[in-house]
Amino acid sequence: MSATDASSTxxxxxxxxxxxxxxxxxxxxxxxxxxxxxxxxxxxxxxAKSLNFDPLKEVQxxxxxxxxxxxxxxxxxxxxxxxxxxxxxANEPVYVFETxxxxxxxxxxxxxxxxxxxxxxxxxxxxxxxxxxxxxxxxLGPSGPRRLRLAVEHLAQYRGGICxxxxxxxxxxxxxxxxGWMEHxxxxxxxxxDQAITVLSAGHDVKCMFATPKLLEALCEGLEExxxxxxxxxxxxxxxxGTEFTPxxxxxxxxxxxxxxxxxxxxGNTLMGLACSKPVTPEDGYKISYYAxxxxxxxEVVDFDDTDRVVDYxxxxxxxxxxxxxxxxxxxxxxxxxxxxxxPFEKYPWDGVSGVRPFRRLAESTTVxxx
Amino acid sequence: xxxxxxxxxxxxxxxxxxxxxxHFMTGEPLAKVGQANGGLLQRDMRKAARAxxxxxxxxxxxxxxxxxxxxxxxxxxxxxxxxxxxSPDDFARCQSATTGxxxxxxxxxxxxxxxxxxxxxxxxxxxxxxxxxxxxxxGYGKESRGVVVSYQAQSPVVGLVLPSNSPGVHTLWLPVIPxxxxxxxxxxxxxxxxxxxxxxxxxxxxxxxxxxxIYPGGPEVGAAVLAKCDRSMIFGGTATVExxxxxxxxxxxxxxxxxxxxxxxxxDNWEQYLDLMVDSIYLNSGRGCINCSGIWAxxxxxxxxxxxxxxxxxxxxxxxxxxxxxLAAFTLPGAAKAxxxxxxxxxxxxxxxxxxxxxxxxxxxxxxxxxxxxxxxxCQSHELAAAKKEYMFPFVSVVECPQEKMLSSIGPxxxxxAITDNEAWRRQLTDATHIDRLNIGAIPTIKLDWLQxxxxxxxxxxxxxxxxxxxxxxxxxxx
Numbered sequence: 001m002s003a004t005d006a007s008s009t010x011x012x013x014x015x016x017x018x019x020x021x022x023x024x025x026x027x028x029x030x031x032x033x034x035x036x037x038x039x040x041x042x043x044x045x046x047x048a049k050s051l052n053f054d055p056l057k058e059v060q061x062x063x064x065x066x067x068x069x070x071x072x073x074x075x076x077x078x079x080x081x082x083x084x085x086x087x088x089x090a091n092e093p094v095y096v097f098e099t100x101x102x103x104x105x106x107x108x109x110x111x112x113x114x115x116x117x118x119x120x121x122x123x124x125x126x127x128x129x130x131x132x133x134x135x136x137x138x139x140l141g142p143s144g145p146r147r148l149r150l151a152v153e154h155l156a157q158y159r160g161g162i163c164x165x166x167x168x169x170x171x172x173x174x175x176x177x178x179x180g181w182m183e184h185x186x187x188x189x190x191x192x193x194d195q196a197i198t199v200l201s202a203g204h205d206v207k208c209m210f211a212t213p214k215l216l217e218a219l220c221e222g223l224e225e226x227x228x229x230x231x232x233x234x235x236x237x238x239x240x241x242g243t244e245f246t247p248x249x250x251x252x253x254x255x256x257x258x259x260x261x262x263x264x265x266x267x268g269n270t271l272m273g274l275a276c277s278k279p280v281t282p283e284d285g286y287k288i289s290y291y292a293x294x295x296x297x298x299x300e301v302v303d304f305d306d307t308d309r310v311v312d313y314x315x316x317x318x319x320x321x322x323x324x325x326x327x328x329x330x331x332x333x334x335x336x337x338x339x340x341x342x343x344p345f346e347k348y349p350w351d352g353v354s355g356v357r358p359f360r361r362l363a364e365s366t367t368v369x370x371x
Numbered sequence: 372x373x374x375x376x377x378x379x380x381x382x383x384x385x386x387x388x389x390x391x392x393x394h395f396m397t398g399e400p401l402a403k404v405g406q407a408n409g410g411l412l413q414r415d416m417r418k419a420a421r422a423x424x425x426x427x428x429x430x431x432x433x434x435x436x437x438x439x440x441x442x443x444x445x446x447x448x449x450x451x452x453x454x455x456x457x458s459p460d461d462f463a464r465c466q467s468a469t470t471g472x473x474x475x476x477x478x479x480x481x482x483x484x485x486x487x488x489x490x491x492x493x494x495x496x497x498x499x500x501x502x503x504x505x506x507x508x509x510g511y512g513k514e515s516r517g518v519v520v521s522y523q524a525q526s527p528v529v530g531l532v533l534p535s536n537s538p539g540v541h542t543l544w545l546p547v548i549p550x551x552x553x554x555x556x557x558x559x560x561x562x563x564x565x566x567x568x569x570x571x572x573x574x575x576x577x578x579x580x581x582x583x584x585i586y587p588g589g590p591e592v593g594a595a596v597l598a599k600c601d602r603s604m605i606f607g608g609t610a611t612v613e614x615x616x617x618x619x620x621x622x623x624x625x626x627x628x629x630x631x632x633x634x635x636x637x638x639d640n641w642e643q644y645l646d647l648m649v650d651s652i653y654l655n656s657g658r659g660c661i662n663c664s665g666i667w668a669x670x671x672x673x674x675x676x677x678x679x680x681x682x683x684x685x686x687x688x689x690x691x692x693x694x695x696x697x698l699a700a701f702t703l704p705g706a707a708k709a710x711x712x713x714x715x716x717x718x719x720x721x722x723x724x725x726x727x728x729x730x731x732x733x734x735x736x737x738x739x740x741x742x743x744x745x746x747x748x749x750c751q752s753h754e755l756a757a758a759k760k761e762y763m764f765p766f767v768s769v770v771e772c773p774q775e776k777m778l779s780s781i782g783p784x785x786x787x788x789a790i791t792d793n794e795a796w797r798r799q800l801t802d803a804t805h806i807d808r809l810n811i812g813a814i815p816t817i818k819l820d821w822l823q824x825x826x827x828x829x830x831x832x833x834x835x836x837x838x839x840x841x842x843x844x845x846x847x848x849x850x
Contacts (some may be wrong), residue, residue: 180614186598217410224417248388249408256414286387 381580422553442488471700521839530600535559627660634791657765684730
């Protein structure tokens with residue numbers, strides 16, 4: 001019996017054990033890569049000097065990553081950006097993606113192929129009947145220095161299609177909100193949506209799209225004002241993300257906004273990549289549970305005060321991300337989100353998170369859901 | 372516990388997102404309120420015209436009659452709210468428990484709403500200056516003086532972004548239905564009670580349910596109300612008022628900065644007006660925009676401050692069900708402390724003194740809420756920061772200012788009670804555009820004549836006068 005066969009016939013418990021073993025091996029391998037002088041990046045090699053343990057010797061399993069101090073996202077602000085490029089990949093072409101940056105220096109993350117790998121894995125979860133192979137895509141989300149634009153374009157290409165994009169600068173959107181320039185905000189939203197409507201009405205055979213929830217609403221409204229609707233444009237499948245998703249909004253979208261169109265919520269960011277959701281159904285109260293692309297990334301739901309302790313299933317805690325790829329190593333990054341810990345299931349035999357929302361202790365100072 | 376759904380043109384909608392409303396002192400859950408999302412409201416607004424259409428199936432007079440029936444139901448009936456029933460006492464208890472206002476004040480506000488509902492015909496007659504309401508309904512008509520006039524509704528519905536902390540504001544939107552305009556209500560998170568009870572009373576009295584929507588929810592829903600209704604009212608702070616200033620679609624109601632001005636001709640007899648001053652500051656827990664936050668006079672200001680402090684300084688915090696309770700709780704965590712911190716900072720400025728200091732600690736913090744006991748400050752000059760403060764509890768600054776400088780110094784004032792016999796000064800007061808409601812003589816700031824417009828005439832907000840020329844034989848006769 002092949003490994004694949006063994007995996008498909010195994011019980012959930014066995015699958016969990018296999019997934020855990022794969023994660024332990026992957027964590028060990030990733031740390032070996034990032035901390036070996038011949039392959040590691042300058043940032044981690046420098047950090048290793050101040051650690052009170054030797055990562056090369058003392059990280060054998062995923063749990064050993066707890067020996068690292070919490071990852072500070074402030075480390076990602078400012079340069080030189082090359083310090084994040086592993087020596088083992090130094091001669092490869094490198095992208096840099098940014099997040100934040102409305103004021104001050106944005107956080108940046110280098111990438112070579114991770115965004116492609118993440119979205120290829122995500123592609124495998126998309127049902128072909130709703131996201132037909134070979135059909136063209138519309139990317140209606142943030143562009144510029146963000147990873148999403150290139151990633152969605154790669155997703156379209158990977159599935160045999162061509163991706164149409166619009167410009168959207170979320171930093172400007174945040175500035176408009178902070179200044180209270182709501183008329184300008186509406187005008188900018190309309191400007192973005194008008195471009196999308198133009199693409200959809202130009203006979204490009206676009207059947208799939210990415211959109212943030214707010215832009216999806218605005219697009220539907222814009223189309224209705226023109227006497228048409230999203231289903232009438234030919235869209236069959238929507239991959240949505242970028243801002244907070246609630247079960248209520250998802251239900252509203254499925255029942256009233258885009259009835260008949262398949263929509264899959266996602267959760268992700270520049271650091272982690274993309275977490276897919278368990279299929280969302282009315283029977284399950286439109287609950288949205290996300291599962292990270294393990295072992296490349298891991299989501300844990302941890303106690304608000306003791307961030308090394310995972311909460312019980314169903315319990316509420318802060319989202320903690322760990323990224324384990326050859327391009328980028330981030331152990332134990334505390335996200336600005338909280339949620340409930342979800343149990344493993346057949347498709348994803350590892351922990352997930354549901355009810356993701358802004359971390360309540362930070363929420364008051366954060367402008368969320370801007371695009 | 373009561374489950375309260377979103378109401379979409381009268382139809383209940385069970386949201387998956389729930390906000391639990393709790394008792395401000397005990398934390399006891401009182402209601403689970405379904406939360407709308409902005410998109411839901413946005414889609415419903417495609418049918419807004421129907422709200423006016425179903426109301427126009429009745430004449431304005433028929434709607435006024437129904438409103439009067441609703442008044443009795445609202446005041447005395449046991450009415451459905453979500454999946455529960457509420458007697459008037461239940462209603463007052465719930466409203467008190469979530470807003471922090473003492474129960475007897477909640478009942479007092481019910482009486483105010485009742486009064487407005489039962490006097491709707493007189494109110495509309497006053498606000499329209501005697502216009503035949505059929506003209507509003509039809510859009511044009513001939514007045515009794517033989518002139519064709521036209522008033523065009525600017526929106527089939529009016530949106531209301533209501534506050535949590537001031538149940539008194541509901542009188543403002545009650546005249547909307549008889550003018551055949553639908554209602555889109557976003558209740559304050561702590562005060563879902565009045566919109567739902569009033570809607571239940573309206574529909575039981577025969578007003579079509581399709582004319583009213585209620586969307587509890589977060590700021591996103593408030594923004595959707597303002598974006599999608601061509602006429603809306605919002606209640607908020609100075610920043611909210613500033614933000615919508617000059618926007619003809621939005622009427623923003625903010626702090627009142629209401630004041631009593633004592634003229635030089637009467638100020639030596641200030642003791643005569645002490646009751647009036649105390650009532651203006653203290654009644655209804657000092658929470659309303661019509662409560663007085665400034666007493667301005669050219670002399671005797673220290674004595675006035677001391678005398679007012681002597682009357683309201685000793686007021687203690689009492690439980691909300693106590694009929695003697697005079698203070699409302701601050702239920703938003705940290706609000707009372709922040710207010711007290713602001714007052715302390717103002718008192719540090721030279722020339723400002725705290726007249727209620729001798730009556731004990733002002734800030735009273737409890738496990739789940741806090742109170743600020745009445746505060747009277749004395750300001751030697753109108754230029755001091757404390758001279759223009761307003762808070763949602765019994766607070767007043769007694770400001771020393773020469774009479775000739777008062778009008779140029781008081782700033783925007785919702786209610787100004789000017790006590791003077793000086794005819795020249797009265798003329799200046801009458802001409803002052805920064806005063807909204809002007810009371811000349813010994814009238815408390817909180818005494819409202821319901822037949823007068825409040826912060827703009829709602830009829831003028833909802834209808835636009837315009838030219839309408841029609842062949843003589845087609846003009847309906849005046850009724």
